[in-house]
Amino acid sequence: MTDTIRSHGAPARGPSAAAAVTTGSANALMRLTDPPMRAVQRLIGALRMPYVFLLPNLVFFGLFVFLPIGINIVFSVTGGTALFPSERPYVGAEHYARLLDCGSYLEAASCREDLFWRGVGNTLTFTVFQMVAMVLFSLVTALVLNRPIRGRGFFRAVYFFPVLLSPVVVALIWKWILQRDGLLNAVLTTAGGEKILFFVDPGWAMFWAVFVSVWAHMGFYTLILLAGLQAIPRDVYEAAEMDGTRPWRVFHRITLPLLWPNLLVVLVLVLIRSVQVFDEVFVLTGGGPGTATMMVVQYIYTTAFANQVQNFGLAGAASVLLGAVLFVLTLIQLFLTRRRAS
Amino acid sequence: MKRTAWVAGCALALSVLGSAGIPALAQAQTTLRIMWYSDGNEGEVMNDLLRRFEDKNKDVKIVLDQVPFKAINETLPVQLASGQGPDLARITDMGGLAPYLMDVRAHVKDAAYWEQNYGPFLQWMRVPGNTTAIPGYMTQLTVTGPFVNKTLFEQAGVAMPGANATWEDWGKAAKAVADKVQAPFPVAFDRSGHRFFGLAVSQGAQMAEVGGELKPVDDGFKRAAKLVVDWHKSGVMSKELWGAVSGTAYRGANEEFKNAQVVFYESGSWQTAQFDKTIGDAFDWIAVPTPCGPANCSSMPGGAALVALKTSSHPAEVGRLLDYLASEEVASEFYARTLFVPGHIGLAKKGIAYKSASPQAAAALKVFGDAVGKLDPVAYRIQGDPSSRIVFNAAISRLGQVVVGETTLDDAYQRIASDVAQQIAERKKKQ
Numbered sequence: 001m002t003d004t005i006r007s008h009g010a011p012a013r014g015p016s017a018a019a020a021v022t023t024g025s026a027n028a029l030m031r032l033t034d035p036p037m038r039a040v041q042r043l044i045g046a047l048r049m050p051y052v053f054l055l056p057n058l059v060f061f062g063l064f065v066f067l068p069i070g071i072n073i074v075f076s077v078t079g080g081t082a083l084f085p086s087e088r089p090y091v092g093a094e095h096y097a098r099l100l101d102c103g104s105y106l107e108a109a110s111c112r113e114d115l116f117w118r119g120v121g122n123t124l125t126f127t128v129f130q131m132v133a134m135v136l137f138s139l140v141t142a143l144v145l146n147r148p149i150r151g152r153g154f155f156r157a158v159y160f161f162p163v164l165l166s167p168v169v170v171a172l173i174w175k176w177i178l179q180r181d182g183l184l185n186a187v188l189t190t191a192g193g194e195k196i197l198f199f200v201d202p203g204w205a206m207f208w209a210v211f212v213s214v215w216a217h218m219g220f221y222t223l224i225l226l227a228g229l230q231a232i233p234r235d236v237y238e239a240a241e242m243d244g245t246r247p248w249r250v251f252h253r254i255t256l257p258l259l260w261p262n263l264l265v266v267l268v269l270v271l272i273r274s275v276q277v278f279d280e281v282f283v284l285t286g287g288g289p290g291t292a293t294m295m296v297v298q299y300i301y302t303t304a305f306a307n308q309v310q311n312f313g314l315a316g317a318a319s320v321l322l323g324a325v326l327f328v329l330t331l332i333q334l335f336l337t338r339r340r341a342s
Numbered sequence: 343m344k345r346t347a348w349v350a351g352c353a354l355a356l357s358v359l360g361s362a363g364i365p366a367l368a369q370a371q372t373t374l375r376i377m378w379y380s381d382g383n384e385g386e387v388m389n390d391l392l393r394r395f396e397d398k399n400k401d402v403k404i405v406l407d408q409v410p411f412k413a414i415n416e417t418l419p420v421q422l423a424s425g426q427g428p429d430l431a432r433i434t435d436m437g438g439l440a441p442y443l444m445d446v447r448a449h450v451k452d453a454a455y456w457e458q459n460y461g462p463f464l465q466w467m468r469v470p471g472n473t474t475a476i477p478g479y480m481t482q483l484t485v486t487g488p489f490v491n492k493t494l495f496e497q498a499g500v501a502m503p504g505a506n507a508t509w510e511d512w513g514k515a516a517k518a519v520a521d522k523v524q525a526p527f528p529v530a531f532d533r534s535g536h537r538f539f540g541l542a543v544s545q546g547a548q549m550a551e552v553g554g555e556l557k558p559v560d561d562g563f564k565r566a567a568k569l570v571v572d573w574h575k576s577g578v579m580s581k582e583l584w585g586a587v588s589g590t591a592y593r594g595a596n597e598e599f600k601n602a603q604v605v606f607y608e609s610g611s612w613q614t615a616q617f618d619k620t621i622g623d624a625f626d627w628i629a630v631p632t633p634c635g636p637a638n639c640s641s642m643p644g645g646a647a648l649v650a651l652k653t654s655s656h657p658a659e660v661g662r663l664l665d666y667l668a669s670e671e672v673a674s675e676f677y678a679r680t681l682f683v684p685g686h687i688g689l690a691k692k693g694i695a696y697k698s699a700s701p702q703a704a705a706a707l708k709v710f711g712d713a714v715g716k717l718d719p720v721a722y723r724i725q726g727d728p729s730s731r732i733v734f735n736a737a738i739s740r741l742g743q744v745v746v747g748e749t750t751l752d753d754a755y756q757r758i759a760s761d762v763a764q765q766i767a768e769r770k771k772k773q
Contacts, residue, residue: 080771286587290746308731309765
């Protein structure tokens with residue numbers, strides 16, 4: 001008898017009971033919202049109902065995304081130091097003209113707003129190196145973690161852990177490691193070498209900016225590639241194995257083509273993130289030495305907030321130009337994602 | 343019986359309310375917020391003084407919001423421009439923020455006392471053309487000046503340059519010491535335009551207006567800039583301070599000085615309390631008079647002021663609080679406990695008894711106090727100029743580029759002039 005109660009009664013108090021309660025609550029909620037939704041549908045027609053459901057998100061996006069973009073555009077065509085758009089004089093394309101006034105776009109020193117172009121150049125350099133390094137290291141790590149190695153779960157966690165850290169924390173940790181009396185220099189001197197002033201040499205500073213960024217975010221992209229690798233059917237590999245195909249050829253002819261959609265997503269995401277880079281590099285190098293690691297976003301921040309005359313107009317114009325670049329990159333991402341889906 | 347108990351209970355409750363609760367509810371409290379930054383223990387001392395003010399003024403409650411210095415420089419101006427902000431703030435960019443400061447002349451007891459004791463500094467807080475406003479008082483007067491690691495000189499067996507020594511003398515001596523004791527920083531300057539102008543004024547920099555236009559780069563400025571760049575080339579100054587960051591970013595060498603890595607550190611009086619507390623008897627440090635240039639031996643004055651802000655809706659209470667804090671008795675205690683050079687003329691003449699200072703700190707404060715008397719009028723004028731921070735920032739940003747070899751001195755001079763002109767033009771644009 002007791003057994004009968006256990007076998008029949010216990011599950012009733014378990015997950016299915018919880019599910020029943022949830023379903024009941026959902027039904028009650030639906031019953032509550034049903035009459036007003038019917039009234040709205042009668043009023044505007046069934047075809048317009050999707051917009052009603054989209055409205056909360058649209059309001060959110062409107063307030064926190066589209067409105068700031070609009071204000072930013074207004075700032076970019078107005079001058080002065082006043083904060084309220086109504087108090088700012090209209091200056092037309094003056095700020096854009098200033099930013100784009102260059103003898104040669106390849107030489108920042110020939111530009112009227114040379115610091116902006118130094119930022120553009122640095123961001124481009126950072127983006128190229130970061131993209132190559134990030135994709136390469138993420139791919140290699142994903143390939144290794146996809147193999148049946150010992151402690152695979154542990155290593156997956158280890159590689160993903162830095163993603164959870166705040167960019168400022170990441171930058172501070174590495175700053176402590178790399179400074180004059182930091183851990184790395186201690187190791188170097190213990191090994192009989194000389195101290196290297198990493199933040200005084202432009203080459204080293206850019207190298208570490210890229211390295212730290214790759215270290216911090218590689219886990220995320222590794223995860224995307226790992227998911228792609230695990231989605232590749234095993235039987236394709238088994239067929240290649242039976243044919244005696246060499247490992248490199250397997251990678252080149254099977255893994256890479258089938259992983260290509262994921263790789264594209266990773267490439268575009270890394271590209272967008274690299275163009276937006278600010279916090280990590282700013283905390284790590286402060287944009288130095290000189291302006292060797294000063295990125296576009298740091299230029300915008302400095303122009304708008306760090307100078308005594310807070311030039312919101314010029315910073316706004318630079319933001320609009322950066323926004324345009326990001327918009328194009330996002331379109332590319334959308335195009336590639338849709339093509340992948342189709 | 344039951345009814346009697348009820349009546350007694352109600353009476354008791356009413357009497358309790360009557361004796362304590364009701365008066366407390368009747369007296370409305372005004373809350374004043376102060377945005378405050380600290381270099382040393384001044385936040386702690388100020389909190390102590392504010393609690394005493396609250397004890398005497400039960401209708402006022404004060405909240406001291408302690409923030410980093412960066413927030414004062416970058417966040418507060420945006421807040422004020424948007425019409426938001428605290429009732430008072432401790433600021434250093436007095437000229438730049440002057441349009442947002444509230445005149446509390448009508449709310450202080452004795453305006454003549456203020457003029458007499460804070461007069462020259464009040465002018466720094468006024469918008470150009472205004473000669474009467476009382477926006478606040480100086481929580482400290484600062485003067486730039488060098489700290490020297492005396493122990494390193496002794497270990498190296500190098501004689502310390504005497505009084506009226508030039509910048510070049512100190513550079514040479516500091517390099518000799520650093521070479522002998524393997525110190526990485528023979529001479530260190532805070533990466534700050536204000537500190538650079540301490541050198542530039544002694545070299546004859548004027549930052550004068552010519553034909554209604556500010557000329558930041560003159561011969562004196564160029565002499566100072568060349569000296570700094572040459573020092574970086576010859577290893578007297580390390581690129582780690584001026585070269586390692588970009589733009590207007592401030593970088594001090596106080597940590598390096600505390601770790602005995604700096605021989606000669608050009609900073610200022612505000613570091614005294616910090617060094618007194620943190621260096622202890624680890625090594626002997628002294629403050630020395632500002633070295634001389636061809637024009638004079640002047641330092642740069644500066645300081646921090648506690649000012650009333652137009653965003654406050656309690657001018658009377660703000661005036662009452664400032665009256666209390668700026669009074670001779672309270673200000674004297676504040677300067678003494680914080681080891682600050684007084685920004686109160688009467689107290690500066692009388693002298694402050696720095697009871698908590700070690701002999702080293704007391705000696706340093708004496709040196710800085712004496713430096714106030716040697717300040718060149720040009721230094722005062724530059725500090726009070728509403729465009730001074732524009733020039734300071736442009737100078738430090740562009741000279742930083744020269745130090746790491748990104749640009750030449752001549753290009754930097756042109757960029758400094760155009761950066762300053764562009765920012766002043768932007769500031770003048772009005773609807």
